[in-house]
Amino acid sequence: MKHATASFELGERVTRAVHLAVCGAVLVFLVAPMLVVIPLSFNAEPYFTFTEGMLRLDSDAYSMRWYRNVVEDAEWRLALVNSIVIGLAATAIATTLGVLAALGLANPAMPGRGFVTSLLISPMVTPIIISAAGMFFFYSKLGIAQTHLGVILAHAVFGTPFVVISVTATLVGFDQNLVRAGASLGGGPFLVFRRIQLPLIAPGVMSGALFAFAASFDEVVAVLFLGGLQQRTIPRQMWTGIREEISPEILAVATFLVVLALLLLGTVEWLRGRASAKPGEAD
Amino acid sequence: MADTGTETHVEFRGVCKTYDGRTMVVRDLDLSVRRGEFFTLLGPSGSGKTTCLMMLAGFEAPTAGEISIDGRSVQDLPPRERGIGFVFQNYALFPHMSVRRNLAFPLEVRGVPADQQAERIQRVLEIVRLEGFEARRPSELSGGQQQRVAIARALVFEPNLVLMDEPLGALDRRLREEMQFEIRRIQQDLGVTVVYVTHDQQEAMSMSSRVAVFHGGRVQQVAEPEVLYEEPEREFVAGFIGDNNIFRGRITSVGRGVCDVETPDGVVKAFPVGECRPGQDAVLAIRPERVGLAKPGVFSNEFEARVDGILFIGDHLRLRLNLCGNADFIVKIPNIVGHGALLAGDRVSVGWAVTDCRALPLDGLEGNPEAEPGA
Numbered sequence: 001m002k003h004a005t006a007s008f009e010l011g012e013r014v015t016r017a018v019h020l021a022v023c024g025a026v027l028v029f030l031v032a033p034m035l036v037v038i039p040l041s042f043n044a045e046p047y048f049t050f051t052e053g054m055l056r057l058d059s060d061a062y063s064m065r066w067y068r069n070v071v072e073d074a075e076w077r078l079a080l081v082n083s084i085v086i087g088l089a090a091t092a093i094a095t096t097l098g099v100l101a102a103l104g105l106a107n108p109a110m111p112g113r114g115f116v117t118s119l120l121i122s123p124m125v126t127p128i129i130i131s132a133a134g135m136f137f138f139y140s141k142l143g144i145a146q147t148h149l150g151v152i153l154a155h156a157v158f159g160t161p162f163v164v165i166s167v168t169a170t171l172v173g174f175d176q177n178l179v180r181a182g183a184s185l186g187g188g189p190f191l192v193f194r195r196i197q198l199p200l201i202a203p204g205v206m207s208g209a210l211f212a213f214a215a216s217f218d219e220v221v222a223v224l225f226l227g228g229l230q231q232r233t234i235p236r237q238m239w240t241g242i243r244e245e246i247s248p249e250i251l252a253v254a255t256f257l258v259v260l261a262l263l264l265l266g267t268v269e270w271l272r273g274r275a276s277a278k279p280g281e282a283d
Numbered sequence: 284m285a286d287t288g289t290e291t292h293v294e295f296r297g298v299c300k301t302y303d304g305r306t307m308v309v310r311d312l313d314l315s316v317r318r319g320e321f322f323t324l325l326g327p328s329g330s331g332k333t334t335c336l337m338m339l340a341g342f343e344a345p346t347a348g349e350i351s352i353d354g355r356s357v358q359d360l361p362p363r364e365r366g367i368g369f370v371f372q373n374y375a376l377f378p379h380m381s382v383r384r385n386l387a388f389p390l391e392v393r394g395v396p397a398d399q400q401a402e403r404i405q406r407v408l409e410i411v412r413l414e415g416f417e418a419r420r421p422s423e424l425s426g427g428q429q430q431r432v433a434i435a436r437a438l439v440f441e442p443n444l445v446l447m448d449e450p451l452g453a454l455d456r457r458l459r460e461e462m463q464f465e466i467r468r469i470q471q472d473l474g475v476t477v478v479y480v481t482h483d484q485q486e487a488m489s490m491s492s493r494v495a496v497f498h499g500g501r502v503q504q505v506a507e508p509e510v511l512y513e514e515p516e517r518e519f520v521a522g523f524i525g526d527n528n529i530f531r532g533r534i535t536s537v538g539r540g541v542c543d544v545e546t547p548d549g550v551v552k553a554f555p556v557g558e559c560r561p562g563q564d565a566v567l568a569i570r571p572e573r574v575g576l577a578k579p580g581v582f583s584n585e586f587e588a589r590v591d592g593i594l595f596i597g598d599h600l601r602l603r604l605n606l607c608g609n610a611d612f613i614v615k616i617p618n619i620v621g622h623g624a625l626l627a628g629d630r631v632s633v634g635w636a637v638t639d640c641r642a643l644p645l646d647g648l649e650g651n652p653e654a655e656p657g658a
Contacts, residue, residue, distance in 0.1 A: 184340055
């Protein structure tokens, strides 16, 4: 018996070690390329590699010069403003439309729910290059290619599925009697939505909106097709930077994006935790 | 009973409801509820009672027919304009609002000034005996307390019609009995009309001014609880309300207030209800407590049967007999001296009075039991 137990424990320990090694390797391959960017962005030299000074942790080998360059550069500043403006506008449109769509799709009386849902989700699965090319021809006819409006609309299309999915998921557990109660107590449809339904599905709406914003903030293909010089966003500017002049400025911007992404992810997780801790969505 | 007026408050006329176009959940319903009445829709699940309540509240539209409140058709009135208080089965309290905010909601919507709101909330909390809980969230209340808040919210805007959909279903037995008294007291104090849905006949009997018994989407009988128990007019009502011995026979002759019905064990003299003609089949119903151990010559109906089983309940004994074609014929006899000596297998002589045994027309043609459950 004792021998059996010991060999069982050994076997378990080996399995555990292998498990940890595999997980570690996956994490390294996924995360290391992102993390390595962060110290490199503080490089004092215009290289994409660690200098000897950096490896010795020599403080002269590090500097903030690339961050300063980015902040002082008019093109980067324009790109940041564009990214924020386009991101916020696209998020606003995607969130409004996505919430309305999810509410409608949650109504069992609505015909063709499966079809409409897949139509709304399709921008997520269609290769972006195809959507973007299509939008390019369509928007050119309408005369909104090479405008902020064109890019905003394209990004709203890409962001809507995130909102539809996350709000639909929240609505699954939503007690429709709350809406009926609101109506029987004298509330009109909009008032009942604003005072009762929206506060209860807010975590789903917020996380959908954050994903929609992140989708816009990351997006480069549609901007390549639809954006002119005036519509350059941060990813578009990085694209140019990598092609035309290899400068650690890109690493500084990349670090900024990683930090932003972490903040967004943290917010989403926090909202999710709040949503599940909140009682009474439905019994 | 309450000082129930005779004025009609709510009326259903020829109301039908179907969800899929084929199965009728409610068929050809005519009902009228009087002002100030505690009116209960009673029936098994799927009998259409909840659907009726939903149509009255405006959450569902009738497929045909008309519903009117105070003599005015509510066909085109959305729920929010009907001014009806509704207590939901699962309470449907707003989980993100405190008790005070829940109660203030209908007042804010109506533009009641803040100081009056506070006063009304205070008053309604006194009515449901829940003072001091204003700041709590629903999740911080017990089931019974949530129930009281739900009732308070349905009353705070002073509607004169309140609907309740199985409001006590989620409570345990003791709390349920307590709340039955509370709801009845509140209804009588305020004089509001209550339309109450339940599948619990004991609840319906103890609370209601009148009860409508639903089965298969139809109303079987509308009457005061005592009348439903003593004078059922249909087979379903006789079987659904309380214990009853139901058996069948063929009518051989009909006289004034009495008819002869042929059963496997002989002729039963019964009280004819509705249209009874000789040659017709009829359903006979006799309450277990109205059957007694007979001394010869006391009852107009006397039969001998073997006791198949005896259950000792305490205050009474339940005898199971095979009688008149019913193998489960129950007789309740009070536990008094002399009856303790009965044993299973004994032969006993039982009997009952003509007026206690009702001969009812057969069901089945009208009350269609295959109606689907309501929403």
